[in-house]
Amino acid sequence: MDDLEPHMSKDTFEYHRGKHHRAYVDNLNKQIDGTERDDMSLDDVVLVTYNKGGPLPAFNNAAQAWNHEFFLESMKPGGGGKASGELLHLIERDFGSFDRFVQEFKSAAATQFGSGWAWLVSTPYN
Known part of the structure; x- marks a missing residue:
């Protein structure tokens, strides 16, 4: 993926794909092997293992x-820029502005404990 530089x-x-992602998938597979979750989609495993923030290893690995x-999957050459x-x-x-969004988005990621994931989401009710 040289196309993502700079x-x-x-x-x-x-590194993210081969080490981090692979480790989470491998650990999750070990945790759910032989259980009713073994045949579930990743989305479903995330949903059924969520424990209102409680520390469940399967949830942590599934979510990561x-x-x-x-x-x-969101990465693409030439991607990014202003919406x-x-x-x-x-x-x-x-x-209020795109620049303000960028500031708040970066702050949300930088102050998030752990991996620093931050996503912009919308619901049809907004």
Whole structure:
């Protein structure tokens, strides 16, 4: 994935995919092997193992695997930059400006304990 440079080096991408993501998937598979969760999708494992924030190893590994999959699948050459269209409209409505959103998004990730995952999400009710 040299195409992601200068934002992410090929080595960094491969490290996330080959080491972090692989370890979470392998550990989760060991934890759910032979259980009713063994045939579930990753999304379903995340949902059924969530314990209102309680420390469940299967949830931790499932959530980290999901975060890595979402992150890695979202990467694309030439991606990023300022949002446009309806997304930009909603960002400006809710954050005041795109620059303010970027500040708050970076702050959310930087102050998140652990891996620092931060996602922008929307519901149809907004």
